[in-house]
Amino acid sequence: MEKQLVIVDCDAGIDDALALILLAGAHKLNKIQLLAVTCVNGNTTVENVVNNVFRILQTCGLADIPVYQGAHSPLLSTENARISATEQFHGPDGFGNMFKDKLDISKLQKEHAVHALYRMVCKNPGEVSIACIGPLTNIALAIRLYPDFISKVKAFYVMGGNYTAQGNITAQAEFNFYSDPESVHIFLANSIKPYVLLPWETCIKRAMDPKWQDHVFGKINTPEVQLMSTLYQFYLNSNKESAIYTPCDAILAAIVLRPDMATKLIEHHADIELTGRRTRGQVVIDHLASNKPNTNIVTECNLEIFKELLILALDPENYEGDVL
Template identity: 40%
Template sequence: MKKQSLIIDCDPGVDDALGLFLAFGSPGLELLAVTTVGGNVPGDITARNARIMRQLAGREDVPVHAGADRPLVREPVAAAEFHGEGGIGDMTPFEPRVGNAPGPAAQAIVDLVMARPAGSVALAIMGPMTNLALAMRLEPKLAAHLGPVSVMGGARSEGGNITASAEFNIYADPDAAAEVFASDCDITVFGLDVTHQVRVSEDRIVAIEVLGGESARTAGELLRFSQRVEREIVGWDAGPLHDPCTVAWLLDRDLFGLKPCRIEVETVSDLTRGHTAVEFRVDAATARHHWAVSVDAGGVFARINASLERLP
């Protein structure tokens, strides 16, 4: 079976860390690089956190490129209340053995994608879309050359998680998201409508904790932190797990139900900044956007657990 070449763009972040572990332990993926962006916490911290997870997973063969530390035109926002001041819950951060790879994330994305056949490199975006927007500015042919782009972001029927109508990743840099959705990229979007169906229940945490290994232990600690925070802030006993959906879909398309659509992002109004307008009245044959509406949540966790079993 041919491996899917993949770049992960992320802002770890508790759920980003689970998405990284899923990718690090999946033999069906050729993980070309991890690129990081300021989002859940500032950019220098997200790069460090990605390298921490890489080291714990024993995947120091995968380069980590630090990227944009602020949105294209706006002041940064963060979500430390949901991820901890260091972005990794209650974990004590440390400086990993291997540093960042040379060169910024945007240039790394351009170089890796353009060096391979058109359509062969997938990009999973787990944070604000700043790095991809910058990469497309560097190389106008990039969007048409990219393979599938899977994005965690946006909301429709579920409403927002940072404002009444906006999901955090899109709200953090709506201008970048607007550029990406207006491009020639083929984008599959995992918004709150579907990620709210992937719940971190007690039995799912226990199933990870009993796996053994440093990666599984870390994943369990992160999910325990997230469970506590979601209960305190939102009142949920089983909070949603967002970012791993982007990787799970690349591994198994049958896990998700999708609808073709056209997505545009609000960039003018302060009230509805980052709102994703999802229009389903499109020609399915030519639609470049697809919106996830359903998920086999058990299948997503089965993939995560299988990856964690393979990792140290």
């Protein structure tokens, strides 16, 4: 069976880090080929995102994976952009300002992420899956620049949005989609086959058990776990009222590796509200089914598979199962 080719498009905050670590582990085990990581403005500036991606890849021993810098802002300069930029859930630099050492990013590719995305899918038509775990600005720009871009992608896996109008940055909107709703509209309006969409509500139904984190995940002694433990400490200090961590992006990465981890998917046609005074950034579902479905919305997932994938990626020598 040929290895799945994967590109990650991310805004490298704390949950992006765990997602990349998970996919990096599968790459090192020769289960997938991680072609590249493309960076987009979101949790922090795109320059900080680049630094964080290099830190993750260097920690994973994969410093040679190509990294591309992409969009430095949303498509439009709107109130959304201002609000998203000030909501520093992951600290000013996306990693809680937990690291002071200077990183070597000399291997940053000169090609813009949007052009690199198109080039890579053209080189491997119908073979590349793209995991989108940040705002969709790079993807929307690729669609606008290259009309055949989507037709050359095998599958899109997207963490973002909502399906019952529950938000996290506003009462009705999820951060990734709220940060650049115009890009989401372009993405959804140009679907050829339904995208896999992991919304906010599904993620918060499957938060990580702190006891499992401490007694299983936290007991693994690898650089990757040490990195995540440092980042998780920032999360705990910033969220003293709750020790529950919801690794949304990492759950999506697990679904890329094991699609059957998504135990319930519902086909819907979805768009995003662009003009609502209170609902801008909210995903709008066509419950009348008057339009062809463009999303497979994940409403249930198996967290036990997710935990096994994490253990395999982080401690393959001691793993005794067959999750991949």
